[in-house]
Amino acid sequence: xxWMHGGGLQEGSSTQIIYDGLSWRNAAIxxxxxxxxxxxxxxxxxFGFFAQSALIDDNGQTIxxxxxxxxxxxxxxxxxxxxYFGGDKNKVTLAGQSRGSQSVCIHxxxxxxxxxxxxxxxxxxxxxxxxxxxxxxxxxxxxxxTLVLLFTELYA
Numbered sequence: 001x002x003w004m005h006g007g008g009l010q011e012g013s014s015t016q017i018i019y020d021g022l023s024w025r026n027a028a029i030x031x032x033x034x035x036x037x038x039x040x041x042x043x044x045x046x047f048g049f050f051a052q053s054a055l056i057d058d059n060g061q062t063i064x065x066x067x068x069x070x071x072x073x074x075x076x077x078x079x080x081x082x083x084y085f086g087g088d089k090n091k092v093t094l095a096g097q098s099r100g101s102q103s104v105c106i107h108x109x110x111x112x113x114x115x116x117x118x119x120x121x122x123x124x125x126x127x128x129x130x131x132x133x134x135x136x137x138x139x140x141x142x143x144x145x146t147l148v149l150l151f152t153e154l155y156a
Contacts, residue, residue, distance in 0.1 A: 002078055002117065003039040006098030006124075009048065009067060014039035024095070036087045038078055042070035068110075071103055075116040092117045101125025 001024055005012045028035030042048065048067030079089045094117035096104040104120050105127035107113035 001035070001037050001093045001095055002075065003037060004042075004071065004094070004096035004100035004103045005039065006096070006100045007044070009099045009103075010045050012044065012100075014041050034086075036082065036085055038074075038082075040071065040074045042067050042074070068103065068106060071107065072110075072112055072116075075107070075113060079116055090118065093119045093121060095121035095123065096125065097123040098125050102127065 003014070003024065005014055005016070007013075022037070025035055025037045043066045048065055048070070075092075075094070078087075078092055082089050082092065094104050094107060096102070101122035102125050104122050105125070107117070108120055108127075
């Protein structure tokens, strides 16, 4: 299972107890099943969503943002390497909680994620791809303005 933590895509980490996904591992132990849990970190907040024209893949397609690009790279790594840990790349379950489940939803509908996972679990979240569809220029201007105002307030 590949676990994506919650935190509103603003905060959180796979090492935080509330977001570490260990409840899934514990359930597998109780059911006497083998289980591999992969919990990833990815860029959040401005580091993940700052609009960049440089985010274009090898085929000339725009990658929506660095957050989902990081997640996609982790999914590809798992496909290439899970066998070394005793896992089956054809049985990777993608799961997430809260905004992590919205990330899962994005990967369900993304053509870039095809065949990187098979079942999916959305826990305490909903599919709302439109919340990630913003005009890049407006986002950049809005963020830049906010940072200038913050800088001015702190150092004026």
